[in-house]
Amino acid sequence: xxxxxxxxxxxxxxxxxxxxxxxxxxxxxxxxxxxxxxxxxxxxxxxxxxxxxxxxxxxxxxxxxxxxxxxxxxxxxxxxxxxxxxxxxxxxxxxxxxxxxxxxxxxxxxxxxxxx
Amino acid sequence: xxxxxxxxxxxxxxxxxxxxxxxxxxxxxxxxxxxxxxxxxxxxxxxxxxxxxxxxxxxxxxxxxxxxxxxxxxxxxxxxxxxxxxxxxxxxxxxxxxxxxxxxxxxxxxxxxxxxxx
Numbered sequence: 001x002x003x004x005x006x007x008x009x010x011x012x013x014x015x016x017x018x019x020x021x022x023x024x025x026x027x028x029x030x031x032x033x034x035x036x037x038x039x040x041x042x043x044x045x046x047x048x049x050x051x052x053x054x055x056x057x058x059x060x061x062x063x064x065x066x067x068x069x070x071x072x073x074x075x076x077x078x079x080x081x082x083x084x085x086x087x088x089x090x091x092x093x094x095x096x097x098x099x100x101x102x103x104x105x106x107x108x109x110x111x112x113x114x115x116x
Numbered sequence: 117x118x119x120x121x122x123x124x125x126x127x128x129x130x131x132x133x134x135x136x137x138x139x140x141x142x143x144x145x146x147x148x149x150x151x152x153x154x155x156x157x158x159x160x161x162x163x164x165x166x167x168x169x170x171x172x173x174x175x176x177x178x179x180x181x182x183x184x185x186x187x188x189x190x191x192x193x194x195x196x197x198x199x200x201x202x203x204x205x206x207x208x209x210x211x212x213x214x215x216x217x218x219x220x221x222x223x224x225x226x227x228x229x230x231x232x233x234x
Contacts, residue, residue, distance in 0.1 A: 002163075034221075034222075041229075042226065042227075043207065043224045043225065043226045043227055044161075044207070044222075044224050046221055046222070049221065091159065093159070093161065095161070103149055103166070103211045104151075104163060104166055105163070105222060106163060107153070107160055107161035107162075107163075108160065109158065109159055109160040110159040110160060112159075
């Protein structure tokens, strides 16, 4: 149980285009979903926290207009990187928690974004 | 301020050796949770264990064991008889009780890369 699916696993895009990453909880309802960014050989940096039906809470320094987060249902959250630039290239990981064990985060497999 | 320190950046062992990954944390809260996650080369973080601040009992799960000591603010992870499949980056994380919401955010250490050679 507690499986989180993230799609796509790898995406290459041109500078200036937008990319959407999906995060789904497959066998549970996710009360909260998190989006992280991970640079090579570094730890995870929390970008934002989202609860279903409400606006995401962004961490300091994360541009809301650049990284659009939508949490439309209890099983789906999306991260859209708008007008992507090469410096946005990174590994993006989502996680989700369920009501039963609220502070255990289950992670997706991550999305590697390369912006040319 | 909350902080998680994993002083060992990389560890290399030979298969069947025991290895301990260190984790030291800082928090002002009296109620908090500690976690260990494994990140294999594929990238997905795998949940290993959660421990709350009121439970100092050590835990063993197969070849894995965890030693939680509040007196030294440490939550160390030992792999016994390591195997090549244990090769991964291991993250220790801290979550404080979130008074206003459903849970606290995870604060991750920088991770320890474990390489187990045959």
